[in-house]
Amino acid sequence: MIDVGLVGLDTSHAEAFASTLSDFGDMELNGIWDGGSVREQAYVEDFCDTYNTCRYEDLDQMVDRVDAAMVLTVNWETHRPIAIRFLEEGVPTLVDKPLAGNRKDVDAIAEATEHAPLFGGSAVPFHPDFDDIPRGEDDRTMFAAGYNDFFYYRVHLTDTLRLLADADWADVTPTAKPGTTVDIRFTNETHATLRFDGNSVGGSFSILDVGDRTRTIEIPAKKEALREMYGPYLETFRNVVYGERDTTDRILDSAGLLLAIETALAKGQTVRPNDDAIDDLHVDGVAFLDQYDPYY
Structure with missing residues (x-):
């Protein structure tokens, strides 16, 4: 049995993931930790009652008692210290989107993955409708459109295109118009155009893939x-925990790509992986937390 620790009840993902875990016969919610940034005490108590689990007051206690961790805090500035605490103890760790808001945090998490594998990011690319799209084709073109144009939502398109490209990103170039749009080139010469600010009325994440067919x-x-996407998403994490799959490099590269996109849009220039401009970027997770309101 895989004992899973859940860190942070801030988002709707906590309930959704806890419910989905019950579909796996070999994964069990061992306990939760919540810092009280979003949820009231009564909500935390109800959550523990609903999912028949306990609340840890100290993360150090949880680290010693779980086989896997899911970090779901909405303030991404907490992801680095929490994830490192588990990874350095050899605990495979899922970190919810976005992984981090600056390169130093991504690098620190990357260093900690020497001890345990990393999973996480957006669940959108795990929707079953993407199963028939090939991964890693060379010289293909992809177009994607999303909605809610800000850092927290850009992850969905970024992670989806990175998974489908199945190659590291090479450069990001902002386009003049329309809207908030960037062009991305991957190392296998896959090209992608992402528009983040599609209409939120009937909002969707839409992909056009032009490869061996359209x-x-x-x-x-x-x-x-x-x-429909949470099941495959957590099934992949299950495979990571068992050592059957390692997503670490993709998760880290996608996190770097997200920072590059933000930098390219802010600077109005092409950005490459080693550009110093990325080092100047800091996306404020505390400010996002202050205005965050969970769906339920």
């Missing part, structure tokens, strides 16, 4: 679609 995928922003 394919289109549209994932609506509905609870049904979310449920």
Whole structure:
């Protein structure tokens, strides 16, 4: 049995993931830790009652008693210290989107993955509708559109295109118009154009893939679609915990790509992996937390 520790009840993912874990016969919620940034005490107590689990007051206690950890705090500035605490003790760790808001945090988490594997990011690319899109084809072109144009939502398109490209990113170039749009080139010469500020009315994440054939995928922003992607997402984490799959490099590269996109948009220039401009970027997770309101 895999004992899973859940860190942070801030988002709707905590309930969704806890519920999904019950579908696996060999994964069990061992306990939760919550810092009280979003949820009231009554919510935490109800959560523990609903999922028949305990609350840890100290993360150090949880680290010693779990086989895997899920870091779901909405303030991404907490991800580095929490994730490192588990990874350095050899605990495979899932970190919810976005991994980090600056390169120093990404680098520190990367260093800690020498001890245990990393998973996480957006669940959107794990929706079953993407199963028929090939991974890693050379010389293909992809287009993607999302909605809610800010750092927290850009992760969905970024992680999806990085997974489908199945190659590291090479450069990011902001386009003049329309909207908030960037062009990305990957090391296998896959090219992608991402527009982040699509209409939020009937919002969806939509992909056009032009490779060996033309394919289109549209994932609506509905609870049904979310449920369909959470199962495969956590199944992949299960495989990571068992050592059957290692997603660490992709997660780290995708996190770097997200920072590069933010930098390219802010600077109005092409950005490459080793550019110093990325070092100047700091996306404020505390400010996002202050205005955050969970769906439920």
